[in-house]
Amino acid sequence: MTALLEIRDLHFGYGRTPSLLRGINLRVTGGDRLGIIGDNGSGKTTLLLLCAAVLKPQRGTITCLGQSVVAGQFQPAVGVVLQHPADQLIGTTVAEDVAFGPENLGCSALEVQQRVHQALAMTGTLHLANRLPHQLSGGEQRMVAIAGILAMQPKLILYDEPTAFLDQRSCRTLMEFLQTNATPGLVVSHDLAFLRAVCTQIFLLESGHLCPLGL
Numbered sequence: 772m773t774a775l776l777e778i779r780d781l782h783f784g785y786g787r788t789p790s791l792l793r794g795i796n797l798r799v800t801g802g803d804r805l806g807i808i809g810d811n812g813s814g815k816t817t818l819l820l821l822c823a824a825v826l827k828p829q830r831g832t833i834t835c836l837g838q839s840v841v842a843g844q845f846q847p848a849v850g851v852v853l854q855h856p857a858d859q860l861i862g863t864t865v866a867e868d869v870a871f872g873p874e875n876l877g878c879s880a881l882e883v884q885q886r887v888h889q890a891l892a893m894t895g896t897l898h899l900a901n902r903l904p905h906q907l908s909g910g911e912q913r914m915v916a917i918a919g920i921l922a923m924q925p926k927l928i929l930y931d932e933p934t935a936f937l938d939q940r941s942c943r944t945l946m947e948f949l950q951t952n953a954t955p956g957l958v959v960s961h962d963l964a965f966l967r968a969v970c971t972q973i974f975l976l977e978s979g980h981l982c983p984l985g986l
């Protein structure tokens with residue numbers, strides 16, 4: 772089966788941390804949602820940015836559906852939910868924000884409308900459609916940011932610290948959403964219980980390597 776995402780012998784570092792990732796191998800197929808946990812600064816966000824084609828590997832390869840992931844090239848198959856939802860909310864209203872992705876994919880006006888409705892319904896945010904994104908609570912912003920990604924219908928979704936800044940109630944809402952939404956992908960988090968609840972497998976990122984943890 773062609774992997775949705777395949778990482779082989781990935782190496783990456785920055786100037787002061789030249790050996791941050793030292794031979795990462797990972798394979799995501801349909802039905803997989805893989806959790807990644809690790810200390811602050813271990814390279815979790817960096818790994819997501821490499822998968823999202825924001826950064827370029829120094830060695831090794833990343834493929835998505837059999838195609839090379841090329842840094843700087845838009846990948847419609849991959850949706851990324853950033854750690855700070857405000858960083859990805861750009862529309863004047865919530866509905867406009869969620870429409871932005873499908874509009875840019877060239878969907879017809881009718882399809883954009885349908886996708887926006889569906890994505891807001893899936894994330895429980897239909898009632899927020901006409902609100903201003905920057906006036907939402909952190910938990911509401913997170914769900915709207917996810918709706919914006921869902922509306923693009925990616926094949927896999929990368930979540931960076933999705934529970935950051937959320938209270939217990941919002942965490943539970945997000946957990947329930949992820950338990951019912953089967954889109955495969957990666958979830959980076961410090962919250963092991965959350966990862967256990969929403970992932971099919973969990974890895975520890977330590978000293979530049981990924982080691983499987985039991986669920």
Ligand SMILES: Nc1ncnc2c1ncn2[C@@H]1O[C@H](COP(=O)(O)OP(=O)(O)OP(=O)(O)O)[C@@H](O)[C@H]1O
Nearest residue numbers: 785786788791809810811812813814815816817818
């Ligand atoms: N653009 C950058 N330039 C230089 N160094 C960077 C850059 N981005 C991150 N780093 C460094 O790389 C290391 C890994 O950062 P990264 O954000 O990937 O870690 P993380 O595991 O996601 O951390 P956290 O759990 O704190 O979010 C850190 O030491 C960080 O300071």
